[in-house]
Amino acid sequence: MIEDARRLSEDTLIETDLAIIGAGAAGITIARELAGTDMRICLLESGGLEFEQDTQNLYDGENGGRWYFPLDTCRLRYFGGSTNHWGGWCRPLTPIDFEARDWVPYSGWPITRADLDPYYERAQTVTETGPFRYDATAFWEEQTGAKMLPLSLGLITTTFFQYSPPTRFGTRYRKDIEQATNVRALLHATVTEIETSETGAEVTGLRVATLGGPSFRVRAHRYILATGAIENPRLLLQSNRTQPAGVGNTHDLVGRFFMEHPHVPGVAGMVTSRPEAFNAAYTQHLSLADSIVHAALIPTDALLRRERLQQAVFTIGVMGVYTAENLAGEAPADQQRARDIFNLQRDLDPPRTTDHPPAGYNDWPPAGALGANCTFGCACEQAPNPDSRVTLSDERDALGLPRARLDWRLSEADKLSLNRIVRAVADEFGAQGLGRVRPALSDDGNWPEQTIGGYHHMGTTRMADSPELGVVDANCKVHGVANLYIAGSSVFTTGGASNPTLTIVALALRLADHLRTRSS
Numbered sequence: 001m002i003e004d005a006r007r008l009s010e011d012t013l014i015e016t017d018l019a020i021i022g023a024g025a026a027g028i029t030i031a032r033e034l035a036g037t038d039m040r041i042c043l044l045e046s047g048g049l050e051f052e053q054d055t056q057n058l059y060d061g062e063n064g065g066r067w068y069f070p071l072d073t074c075r076l077r078y079f080g081g082s083t084n085h086w087g088g089w090c091r092p093l094t095p096i097d098f099e100a101r102d103w104v105p106y107s108g109w110p111i112t113r114a115d116l117d118p119y120y121e122r123a124q125t126v127t128e129t130g131p132f133r134y135d136a137t138a139f140w141e142e143q144t145g146a147k148m149l150p151l152s153l154g155l156i157t158t159t160f161f162q163y164s165p166p167t168r169f170g171t172r173y174r175k176d177i178e179q180a181t182n183v184r185a186l187l188h189a190t191v192t193e194i195e196t197s198e199t200g201a202e203v204t205g206l207r208v209a210t211l212g213g214p215s216f217r218v219r220a221h222r223y224i225l226a227t228g229a230i231e232n233p234r235l236l237l238q239s240n241r242t243q244p245a246g247v248g249n250t251h252d253l254v255g256r257f258f259m260e261h262p263h264v265p266g267v268a269g270m271v272t273s274r275p276e277a278f279n280a281a282y283t284q285h286l287s288l289a290d291s292i293v294h295a296a297l298i299p300t301d302a303l304l305r306r307e308r309l310q311q312a313v314f315t316i317g318v319m320g321v322y323t324a325e326n327l328a329g330e331a332p333a334d335q336q337r338a339r340d341i342f343n344l345q346r347d348l349d350p351p352r353t354t355d356h357p358p359a360g361y362n363d364w365p366p367a368g369a370l371g372a373n374c375t376f377g378c379a380c381e382q383a384p385n386p387d388s389r390v391t392l393s394d395e396r397d398a399l400g401l402p403r404a405r406l407d408w409r410l411s412e413a414d415k416l417s418l419n420r421i422v423r424a425v426a427d428e429f430g431a432q433g434l435g436r437v438r439p440a441l442s443d444d445g446n447w448p449e450q451t452i453g454g455y456h457h458m459g460t461t462r463m464a465d466s467p468e469l470g471v472v473d474a475n476c477k478v479h480g481v482a483n484l485y486i487a488g489s490s491v492f493t494t495g496g497a498s499n500p501t502l503t504i505v506a507l508a509l510r511l512a513d514h515l516r517t518r519s520s
């Protein structure tokens, strides 16, 4: 059932078993999983079914660290949350991403990739992606009928992204929520405070407001906070009536360890005279019978361990194709260098004939292509850093609540790690004669100005066994608070280099299972 909270009477008290705050990828997944059970669920969503500027303005905030997207544009505040504009790129975290790595400060999840695997498999269905086979090169070679890159130095390897259509959780799963008799979804219902007992050991209720309408309260046996990794700490920190430092913040960890996936556009360039070696999966989204895939490159675990590096992922974008026609005649000055490199490489390593990609996947390379000028896109792991954080601003929103203030920080070590892996790609491609790669990063620890995030907010209520190292435990329950759970990427202990939503959905499915099997 979906209702508009603006029609409730002032001071209504809603009593329920489970209150879920936020109807995005995480909140909707949990509500759907528990639909049809005997649990009464109240799903509280700040927005309506469509975008509304007044509600979106509640997301406005301050940026105090390195440049970041305005906080009201890098997420969406209505039913379905940020999946209303996500790109659909999916990839699980890899097993090493969960490990405690002594060279990555604060690394080490209290769960392993194997613990999440069954939930990742189910998350494929929720995100409408294909088989749970991300690093299975042989499988995708069979599916695409195309050979992946020959890589033999043990430095980098091929991995695969899959694309969700992208699933807009709000529209795709709205009917499920409407038809679930045990789920009461309230729209335009902004949770303004999580109330706790005097000791802070238990949540006793939620204060909820509507813009220009009634305020009311929700009392539940258990609560899940699922408002995204900037808003989750904001709501915990602003709920300071009985706990001056905020709910679940005994150890001053709420809001700390904000992580992103630094993206450096044009992190390297490449000229290749072997366009046929890069089958269509590397250069575009390849549509197969039940999935859309895109091949990418990641460092091997051996390289990460040996050289004590952090995770990264690279995609290849084609900037231009060399044909006999465009190689003839004068080239514009800015293309002359790429052309010289192309000619040099062609002389060293003449194009070979190939029988792949086969018919059906023949849009790459285009007819007559003798080579290509490419650029690499990248996303990489930043090590958890307590000083990279979300705090409360002095500014207030239309409901009188302190806005979020983000201070995103990256370290020199993060940059040097990425730099080394870019060079590993260059080494491997050079050794295989695949292309001349020109790394674009400087050798120092300075991040280039064009470094941006990927709209991936993570880490601000991190998971750890010890309350001194994390806000939630391995079951996503807030340490020291008996009945409060957190869903979403704020619980990520480390961020790897994989887009977060598949992992958010997997963790949400796991949390739903946990709540189903435990009555308290």
Ligand SMILES: Cc1cc2nc3c(=O)[nH]c(=O)nc-3n(C[C@H](O)[C@H](O)[C@H](O)COP(=O)(O)OP(=O)(O)OC[C@H]3O[C@@H](n4cnc5c(N)ncnc54)[C@H](O)[C@@H]3O)c2cc1C
Pocket: 021, 022, 023, 024, 025, 026, 027, 044, 045, 046, 047, 073, 074, 075, 076, 077, 078, 079, 080, 081, 082, 083, 085, 086, 087, 088, 089, 090, 189, 190, 191, 192, 226, 227, 228, 229, 231, 235, 454, 455, 456, 487, 488, 489, 499, 500, 501, 502, 504
């Ligand atoms: C432009 C863009 C592209 C992206 N592309 C990708 C991609 O390709 N792959 C990928 O994996 N990820 C991508 N993401 C990230 C992805 O959208 C998020 O990881 C995902 O939506 C997070 O899910 P969530 O449920 O934790 O939060 P959200 O989806 O943000 O949902 C949070 C919900 O909580 C509600 N809410 C907030 N505050 C309150 C409150 N106080 N009371 C009640 N309700 C509240 C909001 O209205 C919202 O509906 C992208 C994001 C953006 C912005």
